[in-house]
Amino acid sequence: MLDLHGYLPLILKGTLLTVEVAVLSLLMAILLGLIGAAAKLSGSRGVRLLAQVYTTVIRGVPDLVLMTLIYFGGQILVNDIGDRLGWDYVDVSPFAAGVLTIGFIFGAYLTETFRGGIMAVSRGEIEAGHAYGMTPRQVFFRITMPAMVRHALPGFSNNWLVLAKTTALVSVIGLHDMVYNAGQAGGATRQPFTFYLLVALLFLVLTGVSDIGLRWVERRYSVGVRKA
Amino acid sequence: MDVNVILENIPLYIEGMWVTVQLVVLSLILGLALAVPLALVATSRRRFIAFWPRAYIYFFRGTPLLVQMFMIYHGTAQFDWLKDSALWVVFKEAYWCALIAFALNTAAYTGEMLRGAIAQTPFGEVEAARAYGMSRWTRFRRIILPSACRRALPSYGNEVIFMLHGSALAGVITIVDLFGAAKIVNARHFVPFESFMAAGFFYLCLTLLIVWIFRIAETHWHAYMRPREEEGEEKGSFPARSAPAYAAKGL
Incomplete structure (x- = not known):
């Protein structure tokens, strides 16, 4: 059944891009998540409110809508600002838009995970x-962070698995990831x-491999924890 | 910002929202109907029987909804026998394909949720039911399922929200749902910022509506747990109420 007519390399090239998008947006999400969690636990009411608005709005709007908003809307916004500052026309690449959006979305989810x-x-x-x-600062990096990892890992793993699947959406804004390439190959061979x-x-x-990896990390961070 | 374009197109958005609501409600009903037997079989003690629903759940939870939808919408055209059959009336329509994909997807997530909840049924409840002489099926219908549904309620609320968000994918395959409406407004007037922002706003409203409904449902069905509420923070409530008890110390 799996006669691929020589399209396998194209698909695998797309897979690589998918992984790239996923990893880069994960890094961004971790950064935003840490900032968000710090903001949610901060003493300043304004900062807390800002973080609350961020997580509520992001989790209330579909990822696809956010992605098109950032890709198409961001294009206009960037060029509006650019016009005033006298830049040339700036093209927002779908790659950047994809990574930014996914990072931005999962930053909100990780904020909750890290806060917990x-x-x-x-x-x-x-x-x-x-x-x-x-x-x-030292307390945060030396004590809170390493100890927090164990508690946050299950939520983190879950978010990573959802994130990996969300990368499929970048095909909608024209990025040549594996879903997009599969569409091309499927159209050409009439075997979609x-x-x-x-x-x-x-x-x-992809999810299976990360599952194994994450379980290993979980075991490492739970060393010394007695299980019931 | 051009608010007028949005105001002019409000009827289109409302129409799209109606399609979105339809898709979500129908797929949730179909999905739930499929999830109950799925969960029941997945909790079977016979490994060979439990394997199949678990494989189904694993596949649908491990792959993106977009790919599942494409498989059903674009993919089915590959099979001539299907094209020649009466079923093609269903599979050629984007609407039905989206609905099938959503229903199958949410069935997997809901099934897994229920499976977990059924597995956690306190043994005492089952034992008591047995002592009353209830048959297996009666036990499942009267004791196990209602108790599992209560436990699954908070996570089901999240699943409903995910389904609402996932339904935006319907706009990708030419359906004029809320996202599709935004796409049309953008294409006609070239106002990407306003058009998608408006769609986002409507989705946010729908999300908050769902949150509100589930909060009422939880107070109703979890009433028997109320005195012990302080024991632990509720999981899965959305949006999570921030509890800045820790705030005084700073980070």
């Missing part, structure tokens, strides 16, 4: 850090089902 993780870190450990005379099935299986491989 940070709140689960035992207060005594943090107080001990303060007692040693560490600055708040075969190629979409192949892509679906590749997604299963």
Whole structure:
């Protein structure tokens, strides 16, 4: 059934792009998530409100709508600003728009994950850090962060798996990821089902491999934790 | 910002919203109807029987909805026997394809949720039912399923929201849902910012509506748990109420 008419390399090239988009947007999401979590736990009411608006709005609007908004709308916005500053016409690449949007969306989800993780870190450990005379920044990076990882990992894994699947949307804004390439190959060979099935299986491989990797990380970070 | 374009096109958005609501409600009903037997079979003790629904769930949860929808909409054209059959009336229509894809997808997620909830049924409840002499099926219908549904309610709320968001994909295959309406407005007037922003606003309203409905549903069906509410923070409530108890200490 899987006669690919020599289109396998094209699909695999798309797979590589999919992975690239996923990893880059994950990095951005982690950064935003940490900032968001810090903001949500901050003492300033304004900052907390801002973070709340961010997570509520992002989680209330479909990813596809956000992506087209950032891709098409961002194009106009950037050039409006550019016009005033006297830049030349700027082309927002679908790659940048895709990574930015997905990173932006999952930053909101990771904000919640990280906030929960940070709140689960035992207060005594943090107080001990303060007692040693560490600055708040040192306490955060030396104590809160490493201890938070274990609590945040299950949520993090879940978000990563959803993120990996969300990358399929970049094909809608014209990025040549594996879904887009499967459409091309399927159209050319008149076997769209075969190629979409192949892509679906590749997604299963991707999520399967990350599942194994994440379980390994989870075991490492749970060393020394007694299980019931 | 050109608000007038949006105001002029409000009827189109309303029409799109109606299609979105239709798609979401229908796929949720179909999905739930499919999820219950799926979960029941997946909890079977016989490995060989439980394997099939679990494989189904694994496939549909592990692959993007977009790909599933493309497989059904674009993919089915590959099979001549299907094209020649009476079923083609269904598979040639984007609307039905989207609906089938959404229903199959949400069935997998809901099925997994229910499977987990059924597996967690306190054994005492089952034992009590047995002591009353209930048959297997009666036990499932009267005890296990209602109790599992209660436990699955908060995560089901999230699934409904995911379905609403996922339904925007219908706009990709020419259906004029809320997202499709925004696409049309953008194509006619070239106002990407305004058109998609308006769609986003309507989606946000629908999301908040769903959140509100589920909050009422939870207070109703979880009433028996109320005195013990302080024990732990509710999971899955959306949007998560921020609890800045930690805030005083700073980071």
